Amino acid sequence: MPLLDVRNLRTYFHTRGGITRAVDGVSFHVDKGETLGIVGESGSGKSVTCYSMMGLIPQPPGRIEGGEAIFGGTDLLSCSDEELRSIRGRRVAMIFQDPMTSLNPFMRVEDQLIEPLMIHQDISKADAIKRAIESLEEVGVPEAEKRIRSYPHEFSGGMRQRVMIAMALITKPELLIADEPTTALDVTVQAQILELIANLQKERGMAVVLISHDLGVVAGAADRIMVMYSGKVVETGETESVFYNPRHPYNRALQKSIPSLQQKGEELYTIPGMPPDPTQIVEGCAFAPRCEFADEACKSGLYELKASASEHATSCKRTQNKEIILTPNANG
Amino acid sequence: MIRFILIRLLQAIPVLLIISVVTFAMVRTAPGGPFDQEVKMQDEVKAAIEAHYGLDKSAIEQYFVWLGNALQGDLGPSFKYPNRSVHELIGDAFPVSLELGIWAMLVALTLGVGAGLIASTRPNTSRDYLPMSIAMFGICIPRFVMGPLLILVFSIYLQWYNSSGWFFASDRVLPALTMGIYYAAYVARLTRGGMLEVLGQDYIRTARAKGADEKRIIFKHAFKGGMRPVVSFFGPAMANLLAGSFIVESIFQIPGLGRYFIMAAFNRDYFLIQGTVMTYAVLIIVLNLLADILLVWLSPRLRFD
Ligand SMILES: Nc1ncnc2c1ncn2[C@@H]1O[C@H](COP(=O)(O)OP(=O)(O)OP(=O)(O)O)[C@@H](O)[C@H]1O
Ligand SMILES: [Mg+2]
Numbered sequence: 258m259p260l261l262d263v264r265n266l267r268t269y270f271h272t273r274g275g276i277t278r279a280v281d282g283v284s285f286h287v288d289k290g291e292t293l294g295i296v297g298e299s300g301s302g303k304s305v306t307c308y309s310m311m312g313l314i315p316q317p318p319g320r321i322e323g324g325e326a327i328f329g330g331t332d333l334l335s336c337s338d339e340e341l342r343s344i345r346g347r348r349v350a351m352i353f354q355d356p357m358t359s360l361n362p363f364m365r366v367e368d369q370l371i372e373p374l375m376i377h378q379d380i381s382k383a384d385a386i387k388r389a390i391e392s393l394e395e396v397g398v399p400e401a402e403k404r405i406r407s408y409p410h411e412f413s414g415g416m417r418q419r420v421m422i423a424m425a426l427i428t429k430p431e432l433l434i435a436d437e438p439t440t441a442l443d444v445t446v447q448a449q450i451l452e453l454i455a456n457l458q459k460e461r462g463m464a465v466v467l468i469s470h471d472l473g474v475v476a477g478a479a480d481r482i483m484v485m486y487s488g489k490v491v492e493t494g495e496t497e498s499v500f501y502n503p504r505h506p507y508n509r510a511l512q513k514s515i516p517s518l519q520q521k522g523e524e525l526y527t528i529p530g531m532p533p534d535p536t537q538i539v540e541g542c543a544f545a546p547r548c549e550f551a552d553e554a555c556k557s558g559l560y561e562l563k564a565s566a567s568e569h570a571t572s573c574k575r576t577q578n579k580e581i582i583l584t585p586n587a588n589g
Numbered sequence: 590m591i592r593f594i595l596i597r598l599l600q601a602i603p604v605l606l607i608i609s610v611v612t613f614a615m616v617r618t619a620p621g622g623p624f625d626q627e628v629k630m631q632d633e634v635k636a637a638i639e640a641h642y643g644l645d646k647s648a649i650e651q652y653f654v655w656l657g658n659a660l661q662g663d664l665g666p667s668f669k670y671p672n673r674s675v676h677e678l679i680g681d682a683f684p685v686s687l688e689l690g691i692w693a694m695l696v697a698l699t700l701g702v703g704a705g706l707i708a709s710t711r712p713n714t715s716r717d718y719l720p721m722s723i724a725m726f727g728i729c730i731p732r733f734v735m736g737p738l739l740i741l742v743f744s745i746y747l748q749w750y751n752s753s754g755w756f757f758a759s760d761r762v763l764p765a766l767t768m769g770i771y772y773a774a775y776v777a778r779l780t781r782g783g784m785l786e787v788l789g790q791d792y793i794r795t796a797r798a799k800g801a802d803e804k805r806i807i808f809k810h811a812f813k814g815g816m817r818p819v820v821s822f823f824g825p826a827m828a829n830l831l832a833g834s835f836i837v838e839s840i841f842q843i844p845g846l847g848r849y850f851i852m853a854a855f856n857r858d859y860f861l862i863q864g865t866v867m868t869y870a871v872l873i874i875v876l877n878l879l880a881d882i883l884l885v886w887l888s889p890r891l892r893f894d
Binding site for chain 2: 377
């Protein structure tokens with residue numbers, strides 16, 4: 258049984274401009290100890306997917322319209338607030354994109370670090386602080402004993418993200434959701450943070466959901482990859498297979514736009530066109546207007562994930578029907 | 590921090606000087622004088638009195654005499670109350686206004702912050718609209734209506750409190766409510782706004798993700814940041830409260846500072862005007878400074894700059 262099993266999750270935002278179908282029928286699972294990477298452009302619904310499971314969607318305007326998210330036998334979407342609170346921060350922890358705004362500027366790092374322990378465990382403050390210092394040391398914050406008394410603004414971005422990680426992992430959760438943990442950091446720090454997460458994961462056998470809009474980041478860390486476009490999963494499978502044997506044109510386009518894989522001096526590739534307006538219902542495949550392989554048939558009908566023998570699924574009908582065969586990375 | 594306070598206090602000196610000059614000039618250029626209104630005095634009597642108070646000297650000379658005395662704590666005599674000095678009058682009245690102001694402030698903070706917190710935790714529901722409409726009501730009702738209204742209900746119908754006077758502890762209730770409710774309404778709106786802003790911040794989401802419950806979110810994570818608008822409002826508002834209110838003091842017959850503002854101006858009681866204005870100015874400066882110190886203390890980021 259998977260650690261987390263999400264089925265047909267739908268989260269809509271009811272705003273003045275209409276209904277935004279931010280997440281529209283997303284299903285996936287995460288096994289114990291594995292890393293699932295979620296990729297997709299900005300606005301594709303990666304964050305909303307995870308926030309929905311954690312009960313972090315602002316309601317209103319958001320509303321979870323349907324689906325279930327079974328974690329350890331409990332449906333996170335329908336359980337009581339109390340039950341959900343006892344799971345988040347203890348068994349499922351989360352780190353966020355912007356470490357500059359995700360820590361409370363009015364509270365000492367110490368008080369924020371020990372909070373998950375104070376909430377979820379029967380522990381004295383002194384013991385909690387001891388644990389907090391240990392966990393800061395574990396994530397590589399120098400002079401932890403002294404720095405723990407500081408306020409967040411006294412840390413650099415990279416150090417703050419380390420503090421966030423220490424805070425998330427202090428209760429030894431079974432699942433860590435990392436929502437673009439490195440997007441706000443510069444490249445050298447990015448690599449360090451990703452490595453840190455990978456190491457801690459190996460040590461503890463914890464599962465990780467790693468969200469990024471950069472396929473390159475996810476490919477290096479994930480066991481499996483899920484590609485999202487316009488609130489739907491368009492392709493999912495083992496990392497190697499998704500990377501070397503793309504089965505959706507959007508995945509291939511994402512690969513083409515990984516900066517580090519492009520030839521030096523060449524103009525950076527960007528996917529032409531814009532993602533569809535999420536308040537409009539799109540007929541057919543949502544990616545069709547931007548797809549170089551699309552034909553007339555792509556503009557109508559229902560598009561659903563279909564797996565091939567290797568558990569590698571795509572929603573692209575043309576690859577499903579073997580009308581097109583995609584090559585990995587256009588340059589190669 | 591100490592440097593910041595010192596600088597602010599030094600800045601206050603020119604401000605107070607300018608205020609004193611402007612007040613002085615305005616008072617002296619206003620038509621009429623302190624001895625003009627009642628029965629017409631003989632010219633030589635009037636000249637003698639004016640000479641006694643030093644009003645025959647040039648305005649500039651008069652100002653410096655006043656300033657010199659004021660710096661030594663002598664704010665001059667009152668024309669209207671000839672046996673008393675301005676210093677004594679203010680010394681008697683200020684503690685009364687101070688006490689009333691503090692009670693009113695407590696009313697304002699308890700009601701205002703309470704209502705604001707309730708409203709901010711369920712924005713755009715009846716739990717938000719109800720307290721906020723009451724607050725709007727509180728702002729719209731002038732104190733000269735609120736005061737008599739409270740008297741009507743609590744002294745005349747219910748007979749719980751005296752309708753006027755300042756003798757018993759229970760005499761504090763109605764005036765404090767009259768003044769407090771007005772400010773409570775502002776505080777409620779500021780609390781709601783401040784809390785809503787903070788509750789929308791990323792770090793509140795982080796706290797939720799850690800499993801914090803609503804109580805913890807509001808009081809541990811949001812309250813400090815959310816109260817900043819209230820604190821900055823309270824500097825000047827406190828000065829108003831503590832300096833007394835002419836309206837409330839008149840309605841309830843309270844021997845406070847507020848009525849001197851108006852009476853002194855009507856009577857052209859030169860030194861009393863000058864004295865009350867300077868008291869008010871000092872209050873505003875000190876309380877704004879206190880509010881700023883509190884704000885800095887509330888935001889760790891500012892604390893170190
Ligand atoms: N609070 C909200 N109110 C209204 N619409 C929202 C809200 N939050 C998200 N959305 C909408 O939901 C859609 C998906 O947003 P989401 O944040 O999940 O994207 P994302 O894939 O995480 O993108 P990014 O890479 O920018 O983080 C977007 O169209 C966005 O406009
Ligand atoms: Mg996001």
